[in-house]
Amino acid sequence: MLLDHSPDIPNMEDxxxxxxxxxxxxxxxxxxxxxxxxxxPANPELLREIFRAVHxxxxxxxxxxxxxxxxxxxxxxNLLAGLRDGDLxxxxxxxxxxxxxxxxxxxxLRGIEQTGAEPEGADAPLLAQLEALQSLEEASQKxxxxxxxxxxxxxxxxxxxxxxxxTAGIVPAAIPKSKENSGGHTGIEEGEAPxxxxxxxxxxxxxxxxxLMNLAGELVLTRNxxxxxxxxxxxxxxxxxxxxxxxxxxxxxxxxxRMQPVEQVFARFPRxxxxxxxxxxxxxxxxxxxxxxxxDRSVLELMRDPLLHAIRNSIDHGIEAPEMRTANGKPAEGxxxxxxxxxxxxxxxxxxxxxxxxxxxxxxQRAVERGLISSEQAAALSDSEACNLVFVPGFSTASQVTNVxxxxxxxxxxxxxxxxxxxxxxxxSVPGQGTTIRMRLPLTLAILPALVVCCxxxxxxxxxTAVVELHCLRAxxxxxxxxxxxxxxxxxxxxxLLPLATLRGLLRLSSDDNPSQGPQQASMQGEWNLVVxxxxxRRFGLCVDAFEGTEELVAKPLERVTExxxxxxxxxxxxxxxxxxxxxxxxxDLAGVAVDRTAxxxxxxxxxxxxxxxxxxxxxxxxxxxxxxxxEHVLSVRKAEIQSMDGTLVLPMDDEMLPLxxxxxxxxxxxxxxxxxxxxxxxxxxxxxxxVLVCSQTERRMGLMVSAVHGMVQAEPxxxxxxxxxxxxxxxxxxxxxxxxxxIDPLTWQLPATYSETWTVxxxxxxxxxxxxxxxxxxxxx
Amino acid sequence: MTMLRNVSExxxxxxxxxxxxxxxxxxxxxTDVFEVTASVELRACPLSPPHIAGLMQYRGEVLxxxxxxxxxxxxxxxxxxxxxxxxxSRGLFALLVDEIGEVLPVAIxxxxxxxxxxxxxxxxxxxxxxxxxHGLLPVLDAKRLEPSALRSQHAPAHSREANIKQ
Numbered sequence: 001m002l003l004d005h006s007p008d009i010p011n012m013e014d015x016x017x018x019x020x021x022x023x024x025x026x027x028x029x030x031x032x033x034x035x036x037x038x039x040x041p042a043n044p045e046l047l048r049e050i051f052r053a054v055h056x057x058x059x060x061x062x063x064x065x066x067x068x069x070x071x072x073x074x075x076x077x078n079l080l081a082g083l084r085d086g087d088l089x090x091x092x093x094x095x096x097x098x099x100x101x102x103x104x105x106x107x108x109l110r111g112i113e114q115t116g117a118e119p120e121g122a123d124a125p126l127l128a129q130l131e132a133l134q135s136l137e138e139a140s141q142k143x144x145x146x147x148x149x150x151x152x153x154x155x156x157x158x159x160x161x162x163x164x165x166x167t168a169g170i171v172p173a174a175i176p177k178s179k180e181n182s183g184g185h186t187g188i189e190e191g192e193a194p195x196x197x198x199x200x201x202x203x204x205x206x207x208x209x210x211x212l213m214n215l216a217g218e219l220v221l222t223r224n225x226x227x228x229x230x231x232x233x234x235x236x237x238x239x240x241x242x243x244x245x246x247x248x249x250x251x252x253x254x255x256x257x258r259m260q261p262v263e264q265v266f267a268r269f270p271r272x273x274x275x276x277x278x279x280x281x282x283x284x285x286x287x288x289x290x291x292x293x294x295x296d297r298s299v300l301e302l303m304r305d306p307l308l309h310a311i312r313n314s315i316d317h318g319i320e321a322p323e324m325r326t327a328n329g330k331p332a333e334g335x336x337x338x339x340x341x342x343x344x345x346x347x348x349x350x351x352x353x354x355x356x357x358x359x360x361x362x363x364x365q366r367a368v369e370r371g372l373i374s375s376e377q378a379a380a381l382s383d384s385e386a387c388n389l390v391f392v393p394g395f396s397t398a399s400q401v402t403n404v405x406x407x408x409x410x411x412x413x414x415x416x417x418x419x420x421x422x423x424x425x426x427x428x429s430v431p432g433q434g435t436t437i438r439m440r441l442p443l444t445l446a447i448l449p450a451l452v453v454c455c456x457x458x459x460x461x462x463x464x465t466a467v468v469e470l471h472c473l474r475a476x477x478x479x480x481x482x483x484x485x486x487x488x489x490x491x492x493x494x495x496x497l498l499p500l501a502t503l504r505g506l507l508r509l510s511s512d513d514n515p516s517q518g519p520q521q522a523s524m525q526g527e528w529n530l531v532v533x534x535x536x537x538r539r540f541g542l543c544v545d546a547f548e549g550t551e552e553l554v555a556k557p558l559e560r561v562t563e564x565x566x567x568x569x570x571x572x573x574x575x576x577x578x579x580x581x582x583x584x585x586x587x588x589d590l591a592g593v594a595v596d597r598t599a600x601x602x603x604x605x606x607x608x609x610x611x612x613x614x615x616x617x618x619x620x621x622x623x624x625x626x627x628x629x630x631x632e633h634v635l636s637v638r639k640a641e642i643q644s645m646d647g648t649l650v651l652p653m654d655d656e657m658l659p660l661x662x663x664x665x666x667x668x669x670x671x672x673x674x675x676x677x678x679x680x681x682x683x684x685x686x687x688x689x690x691x692v693l694v695c696s697q698t699e700r701r702m703g704l705m706v707s708a709v710h711g712m713v714q715a716e717p718x719x720x721x722x723x724x725x726x727x728x729x730x731x732x733x734x735x736x737x738x739x740x741x742x743x744i745d746p747l748t749w750q751l752p753a754t755y756s757e758t759w760t761v762x763x764x765x766x767x768x769x770x771x772x773x774x775x776x777x778x779x780x781x782x
Numbered sequence: 783m784t785m786l787r788n789v790s791e792x793x794x795x796x797x798x799x800x801x802x803x804x805x806x807x808x809x810x811x812x813t814d815v816f817e818v819t820a821s822v823e824l825r826a827c828p829l830s831p832p833h834i835a836g837l838m839q840y841r842g843e844v845l846x847x848x849x850x851x852x853x854x855x856x857x858x859x860x861x862x863x864x865x866x867x868x869x870x871s872r873g874l875f876a877l878l879v880d881e882i883g884e885v886l887p888v889a890i891x892x893x894x895x896x897x898x899x900x901x902x903x904x905x906x907x908x909x910x911x912x913x914x915x916h917g918l919l920p921v922l923d924a925k926r927l928e929p930s931a932l933r934s935q936h937a938p939a940h941s942r943e944a945n946i947k948q
Contacts, residue, residue, distance in 0.1 A: 214842030458826060507828035558837070559846040559875065559929045562829040570825075570837055570844040578825040578839055 026053035035270035296444035318355030456509035501591035620664035800883030
């Protein structure tokens with residue numbers, strides 16, 4: 001019993017809708033052509049294309065009775081007919097008026113779309129301009145060509161500077177008529193260009209495409225079942241194989257229908273750049289590359305705004321004013337490049353400017369001023385990390401709010417949108433030479449590469465982009481690498497503590513399960529499968545029953561029925577079974593995983609003070625709390641293992657020498673005169689054991705010697721102004737029952753000079769290493 | 783729509799499909815039904831409220847399946863269930879029932895809103911009832927059965943009862 005719901009018969013509304021669709025398409029085409037026309041003013045093809053767009057609107061609008069639209073389109077058509085026939089010549093003023101015409105037509109169409117009727121508006125200035133151009137042209141033809149303007153046209157390049165120069169007064173210009181064009185006076189039909197690409201395409205409703213896609217998915221399932229059932233009979237087996245192939249090809253082909261060239265989004269940018277440059281008083285030349293690179297329609301749509309923001313940013317903040325550029329020995333005209341390129345199953349979009357670049361120092365300073373990070377945190381950032389501070393919400397480096405950008409919004413939106421599309425964005429900059437914003441995007445949202453895992457007999461999919469690594473632990477390894485702090489469990493991953501959660505526990509897949517009991521249960525099973533996940537800067541380990549492998553899924557939307565949006569969709573697996581797709585960020589919420597503090601530079605979340613986890617330790621006679629995010633792990637070492645080098649205590653480890661700080665000295669260092677320097681190190685005998693907290697400061701690691709580790713506490717630190725040292729910034733204090741405990745943050749430790757030197761050398765090494773790696777990567781992708 | 787068509791064509795009957803849950807019989811309007819399917823393969827949806835029976839694959843889509851038994855406060859049925867694919871405001875969803883009956887023409891004149899004395903839990907799901915020769919045929923309201931509508935309104939049953947007492 002399948003009920004059929006027949007579509008309505010076409011009526012006036014449908015005709016209008018059709019007309020709007022067609023007109024919008026025509027105008028989009030017109031915009032693209034206008035951009036090209038600026039580069040090649042004498043190209044008759046382009047003029048014909050523009051003429052056709054306006055002409056079509058005029059033709060249809062008369063039938064539908066939109067008078068204002070008809071009037072404007074008619075005036076435009078007159079001018080365009082002159083241009084097309086070579087009676088008039090394209091110049092900057094002309095393009096400006098045509099752009100104004102485009103805007104007016106668009107705004108009227110939009111009005112019709114929203115209200116069904118033409119919006120009110122004064123078109124007199126536009127009509128006057130259109131006419132003025134025509135009559136001026138006629139006059140100039142009588143008087144002969146103007147030399148200056150002709151020279152400009154011959155130059156063949158159109159840019160912001162020229163636009164500014166020529167729009168001041170309308171400069172009539174003449175150009176020798178091209179041969180092919182000289183005869184074409186009679187009408188549109190006669191001189192028609194051969195069918196363009198546009199004519200060879202068919203417009204398809206996105207819903208129909210989606211439906212096709214679903215049907216293809218269904219077919220894949222049926223195919224799988226037939227292939228499985230057809231093993232006995234050989235002939236059917238052959239047919240099944242053919243079906244298999246055809247089905248796969250069909251799915252790919254339908255996928256491809258959804259792909260569109262980035263040109264569709266890029267087309268708007270020449271004009272945008274021109275206008276922005278004019279507004280900012282800068283000269284900008286736009287170059288675009290790889291416009292035929294294809295991306296899924298939905299991804300492309302999502303990229304529209306981020307690209308816009310990035311371009312605005314480059315023109316407003318990146319490219320310098322002409323005087324400044326010449327003073328710095330650069331050409332007055334700035335260069336902005338938009339690049340699109342395919343890289344495997346990804347597309348790279350780059351916005352490259354040759355402007356002033358970013359000074360990491362200024363970014364650090366600004367981030368501190370804005371209270372986004374502390375000055376110690378800022379100092380700990382590497383230059384490339386500092387560069388990416390621009391993506392933090394509430395960050396803006398322009399000291400003045402301009403019309404274009406600089407309200408502190410923009411680049412954070414860029415990152416949000418890009419990540420929403422399953423991509424990533426980063427910024428590279430060479431001070432004085434320019435900045436590159438690079439977006440890496442998946443080809444399509446329709447196909448989701450995912451890791452399929454099994455838990456409690458059910459299958460779940462984890463987006464591959466969130467999966468960092470997989471670990472399969474045997475019982476013996478587990479004992480060694482799992483740390484228990486209070487109720488929480490951590491996996492010691494390359495000497496860093498990774499918070500753990502079990503999928504069974506999070507999803508309450510078996511009733512007798514408790515999230516914190518996961519590891520114990522798992523250890524009973526003898527094997528433990530761990531997926532290291534990362535989302536929005538939060539890293540955690542998720543324990544599942546088994547890994548099944550990776551698969552490319554077609555994600556289907558799912559009605560949200562759970563409290564936490566933990567399932568982003570569902571998908572059919574190759575064997576026809578259904579898998580729920582897990583939202584890693586929601587899982588992290590569910591598991592209560594906080595933002596990894598050591599990754600602060602790449603993360604937006606700087607509010608780490610809410611209910612943080614601390615390690616409560618004793619430092620000789622005082623106690624202190626250390627943010628757990630800073631602690632990689634706790635070591636118990638015999639004093640004999642610790643070596644002294646020039647007064648610095650060092651713990652030799654497998655692959656490095658870990659410098660040690662004495663916790664007791666740390667807590668008293670300020671009052672060294674008032675208190676005798678206590679030392680945990682000297683307080684123990686050679687055979688006794690010491691606790692060493694291995695802490696990390698972005699790339700740096702150090703050990704903190706403590707006399708005892710009491711366990712983990714969760715608390716919200718309070719600020720306490722130090723009265724004896726009012727010039728110092730407020731201290732963080734934790735209240736643990738009756739006791740007040742000072743918070744020690746390794747990120748704020750003042751290192752003795754010898755350490756600093758060591759670090760500088762180390763940093764330089766890292767930086768060089770990183771640069772050379774980056775370079776080799778660049779060579780490969782470039 | 784149905785009413786308009788019937789009136790304009792001078793038709794005096796609505797088409798409904800009867801469904802059975804436990805010992806009770808209900809009807810759904812044929813205009814709300816997309817298809818009925820006999821056997822259902824359901825996948826559980828963790829963390830979902832009890833009235834969500836699970837997820838069902840249907841023609842390349844994944845439909846949320848609402849369990850009518852749970853909604854009516856009954857235990858989940860022991861035997862195999864059937865499902866009715868319903869047309870919801872946000873797309874299709876499925877309704878899990880014990881058995882699907884037949885398509886019946888019922889007189890429009892016999893329709894009447896739900897009597898106020900009907901149990902609240904049941905009343906919330908009904909749009910009205912047809913008075914047949916032998917007993918009543920209550921009509922389920924598709925809009926109120928949608929998963930999205932149930933999420934806001936039908937949440938935990940006990941808290942709702944508490945509200946009523948107040």
